[in-house]
Amino acid sequence: MIKIFHFSDIHLGSGFSHGRINPKTGLNTRLEDFIKSLSLCIDRAISESVDLVLFGGDAFPDATPPPYVQEAFASQFCRLADANIPTVLLVGNHDQHSQGIGGASLCIYRTLAVPGFIVGDSLNTHKIMTKNGDIQVITLPWLTRSTLFTRRKTDGLSFEEVSQLLIESLTSALEGEIRQLDPALPTILLAHLMADRANLGAERFLAVGKGFTIPIALLIRPEFDYVALGHVHKHQNLNPSNNPPIIYPGSIERVDFSEEKEDKGYVLLEIEKGRVNWEFNTLPTRVFCTINVNVSDQEDPQKIILNAIQKKPIQDAVVRLIYQIRSEQLELIDTQAIYQALEITHSYTIRPELVSQLSRRRLPELGVENSLDPMTALKAYLDNDENLQELAPDILEAAQSLLNGEHKHQNALAQKQGVLALEIEELN
Structure with missing residues (x-):
């Protein structure tokens, strides 16, 4: 069987507000936390002698990370190249410039022709040779409407209509890749997307640009032996029947407090055509x-x-x-x-x-179900407020005077109305 390491959403360079500067290194301590988690992932992949590493996208918080963050990322992934472990780097939404226009931060690894590295920045099928056999991986990076069709095609359409067009276009394009598969080889769909059954976490606040939700039915295909996802930070299996497993490994470190109670980790799996065994492994991340x-x-x-x-x-x-x-x-x-x-x-x-x-909690005696005259209600309120105890007698006296004045005014008005009625009767 082919042994694979699947992880995603590194976000190297995130969460600086929760850290401090380490005087020994000059780096933010939260950056060091993220580097530690990434290092533990690479350590495990190498110690397990995996045949393939799949990274599900979102290497950095944005497409232009500072050089020292890029260096930290490269220093870990070059260990996989040194160990001759084939690696697929999928492009996520945070890895793209301007919603897909202008390239992606991970494309440098293709430009440098790093041995064994594949950059998945387009919908494509890659046949990969490993020491334990061949495997085919369909890469599906984060897609936007500009990726699938021109703006002119969506002019005047509602959001729902545009989303439906996107799904139809993606379905057609994915079907084209599936028809070209070798049915004898194990197949993995590696995708960075929002599936409609996913439980969201910090990614709802971190997302750059507007994506669209993929129906789970699009991913449950008999041609797929395993669906490796990225984008959602919470680990979850969207298809418990495991035909195929549809797995978000989640992020490898906590980005903020919305992920406070989530386990962070990666997935190890063994796969052959028609059979897969997978296991989620936790990382010792910052609490x-x-x-x-x-x-x-x-x-x-x-x-x-x-x-x-x-x-x-x-x-x-x-x-x-x-x-x-x-x-x-x-x-x-x-x-x-x-x-x-x-x-x-x-x-x-x-x-x-x-x-x-x-x-503050309302007084029971002043509830809507109780009918009290104004003076009784006012006294109940004053009795329950320690700050008004000394002023209570004066307040009650003033309130009573106001009420007495109102009664006198009402009596005088009634008398005038009575006199007027008599005068009208005499005129008639």
Whole structure:
């Protein structure tokens, strides 16, 4: 069987806001985290003596990464070339310039003719020779409407109509590749796309330009032995029946807090025609931890916040502390003590959220189901607000005076109406 390493969405150079500068290297510590995860992937591929590496796209956050990020990426992938392991680099949406116009950051590896490297920047079928047999890989990079047809063809069409045209065009193009396959060889579709069954993560915020969603039916084909996907950061199998497996390995590091609870890793698989065994392997990535505590009803908010911090595994983690608090409680918070409690983290952010007095729980006796006269309702409100206790008598007296004045005005008006009625009757 042919052994394959499948991983995706490296995003090398992302998440700098969650790191700090390492004084020894001059690099952002989050960049070092991403490099470490990538290095562990390459280590495993080499130690397992895999026959082929499939990268599902999105090497960087954008198509123009700084030179030192490009160098970090190249230094890891050149190890695969040195080990004579064939590698397919698929172009994702983040690897493209201007939604596909102007080339892709990964095309340099084709220009340099790196031995054994294939850049998948077009829909094409590649027959690859490995030490354990031949295999065919269809590359399907991130597609945009300009990739499939001209703007003139979509003028005046709605978004739904354009999407339908895109799907029809892709279906036709993919069918053309399938008809040229060698039925005796194992086949893999390597694609960077958004499938309609996928559970989304950070990629919904990271996406550059508008793509379109691919129906899962387009991927479930008997000609495919395995569908290797990229783009979605959460690992998932979109076809549990595994005929064929349709696998997102997910990203190899957490980009932000939307991926806090997701496992990160890669897929190892063995394949032959009509048979495939695959396994997801996790990576020891940096922990993200959210501490969310509401202290708006607490007498000692500082103590509650510190206790909440102590209960969480924050050692060397990226932490965000969010606490809800009333404005009059702010003077009870010792920020230096909170900073000290968070010193053991890798990095942290603190976000206090002020709770409006108007958002406090309503009094049961003032509910819509209860019918109270105005003075009783006002007294109930004043009795439940400690800040108004001293002013309560004066407020009640002023309210009663207003009500008495209103009654007098109503009585006078009624008297005038009665006199007027009598005068009209006499005239008649």
